[in-house]
Amino acid sequence: MTAQRVFVFILTLWVGSIITVGYIVTPTLFATLSDSQVAGMVAGALFRIEGVISMILSVGLIVFANLLVKRGCGRYKNIRWYLLAMLICAVISAFFLEPMMDSLREEALSHGFPVMLSPLAETFSRLHTFASSVYLLQSLIGLVLLWRLSKPID
Incomplete structure (x- = not known):
């Protein structure tokens, strides 16, 4: 039982960090900083950090879930x-997405333009929309997962 509580605790912190970075910190950066290019660069750095955290914790929790399944906790199979x-x-x-967006940003800056004022703006915007969709999907999966794990064990 303690192992399951630790699992849910780690998952909760992780999903909370995803939501905090993506839906609280990033919009606040763009709302408070007068230079949207700086806000975008800071947000990009935060998303890179969150991505590393997400990869480490997802692999770690998969291993943890495997151990729980081996201990007889069948609810962790799915x-x-x-x-x-x-x-x-x-x-x-x-x-894939962040390196492509970084490349477009750097290319635009090498020509003396912020990416959103360059000819690359449309491509960058499409990639940003796709990246936002992937992030939203990850957030929703995390919330569904927390919801499923909050169900009392019979």
């Missing part, structure tokens, strides 16, 4: 799929 989906979201963001 939980592993949710964690894998969250890991896939983090990997897509960290290894």
Whole structure:
């Protein structure tokens, strides 16, 4: 029982950090900083950190869930799929979307423009929309997972 509580505690902190960074800190950055380029760079750094945290914790919780299943906690069999989906979201963001967006940002800056004022703005905007969708999906999966684990054990 203690192991399950530790699992839920770690998961809760992780999902809370995802929600805090994506839906509280990032909008606050853009609302309070007068330079949206600086806000975007800070937000990007926060999302990179959150991505590393997400990859580490999703792998760690998958291993933890496997141990719980081996101990006879059958409810954690399906939980592993949710964690894998969250890991896939983090990997897509960290290894595909963020590097592509960083590349576009750097290319625009090398021509003397912020990315949103450059000819690359439309491509960057599409990638940003996709990255936001992946982040939203990861957030929702985390919330569903917490909801499922909050159900009392029969």
